[in-house]
Amino acid sequence: MFTVYQCRLENGPSYQVQTLLRQTFVDESRYHGGCYRAANWMPVVLTQGRGRRDRSGQAQGTRKRIFLYPLDPHWRQQLSTETP
Secondary structure, eight states, X not given: OOOHXXXXXXXXXXXXXXXXXXXXXXXXXXXXOHHHHHTTOEEEEEOOXXXXXXXXXXXXXXXXXXXXXXSSTTHHHHHHSOOO
């Protein structure tokens, strides 16, 4: 099972990029995402339902809820800071 702790380690020194957030998608027509809410994941927004390989620009799939899990307590400041 993949854990959030493993996620912090996976980018390590080879990429020199700090992972600030994890994301996952939940199909709310089938699931309500209770396990993510109980684990303090933040429900953010619904997708447009277009899918990865959309070429027509039309919604053909189901809309999914995006959940985010912060790995760093200061993720908002770090995402809004400009880098040189």
